[in-house]
Amino acid sequence: MTVSPALRLLAIESSTDTLSVAVGTGGPGAVPASYAGAGAAQASTTLLPAAQTLLAQAGWALSTLDAVVFGRGPGAFTGLRTACAVAQGLAYGARAGQPDAPGLPVLPVDTLLALAEEARWQRSQIADAPPLTLVAALLDARMDEIYAALYAVDGEQLRAIAAPVLVAPEALGDWLAGHGAPASGQGLWLAGNALAAYGERLQAVPGERLVVLPTAGALLRLAPGLLTQGLAVPAAQALPLYVRDKVARTTEERERAGAQR
Numbered sequence: 001m002t003v004s005p006a007l008r009l010l011a012i013e014s015s016t017d018t019l020s021v022a023v024g025t026g027g028p029g030a031v032p033a034s035y036a037g038a039g040a041a042q043a044s045t046t047l048l049p050a051a052q053t054l055l056a057q058a059g060w061a062l063s064t065l066d067a068v069v070f071g072r073g074p075g076a077f078t079g080l081r082t083a084c085a086v087a088q089g090l091a092y093g094a095r096a097g098q099p100d101a102p103g104l105p106v107l108p109v110d111t112l113l114a115l116a117e118e119a120r121w122q123r124s125q126i127a128d129a130p131p132l133t134l135v136a137a138l139l140d141a142r143m144d145e146i147y148a149a150l151y152a153v154d155g156e157q158l159r160a161i162a163a164p165v166l167v168a169p170e171a172l173g174d175w176l177a178g179h180g181a182p183a184s185g186q187g188l189w190l191a192g193n194a195l196a197a198y199g200e201r202l203q204a205v206p207g208e209r210l211v212v213l214p215t216a217g218a219l220l221r222l223a224p225g226l227l228t229q230g231l232a233v234p235a236a237q238a239l240p241l242y243v244r245d246k247v248a249r250t251t252e253e254r255e256r257a258g259a260q261r
Helices: 040-058 077-093 111-124 169-178 216-228 251-260
Strands: 009-013 018-024 033-038 067-073 106-110 134-140 146-154 157-167 188-191 208-210
Touching: 009 040, 009 077, 009 216, 018 040, 018 216, 033 040, 040 077, 067 077, 067 111, 067 216, 077 106, 106 111, 106 216, 111 134, 111 146, 111 157, 111 188, 111 208, 111 216, 134 169, 146 169, 157 169
Parallel strands: 009 067, 067 106, 134 188, 188 208
Antiparallel strands: 009 018, 018 033, 134 146, 146 157
């Protein structure tokens, strides 16, 4: 895909309890128009009106967008399905009287990559901030587990070291060490809402802390590079990334987990 230097993008991130929507170019220094509100089950009622309002504020018709970007997961199942469904619906809706047209490209982005980008960006806004060379993106997966991924930071670029997995809070330190994170924690940042959920159980894990969520703004910043890599897909091929394949434990599993603490 040939990427325009002045992209028109709509981004949707609803993998957590916070819904984030933004429109913008994703270019360096570009300030997107954005919306943040309650996510989870409430996202299904507010997401589409928020997207329509932001497009109107930007003066962009849906059909003029270059792509619809969404956080594909992992994260809250309901939020992921909502983001995917709305992204697909908007992509198809842009056909405007052309039922045989393919619709807009859709760009699915790993939620943990967006989280790592938000952490990188927030630290870059602080003068004389400690160096950040590794980001462990950590989302609360509930059920005493964490969605985790590890990224190397090189300037404004992120490179995946370990793909998203489920890990128990007590196993996080060993998981990071197994992927080359320094035992000293130097240059390593633990970022995400799992820090608030499992703070005491993560005390032994080395590294700086940053409580942060993935945002639609982070999706916009990532989008130009990902589009250049040809990672956009037709709407029908845009699917959530769950990592976990069920939403609740059996009574036996909960009792076993409690006994292992």
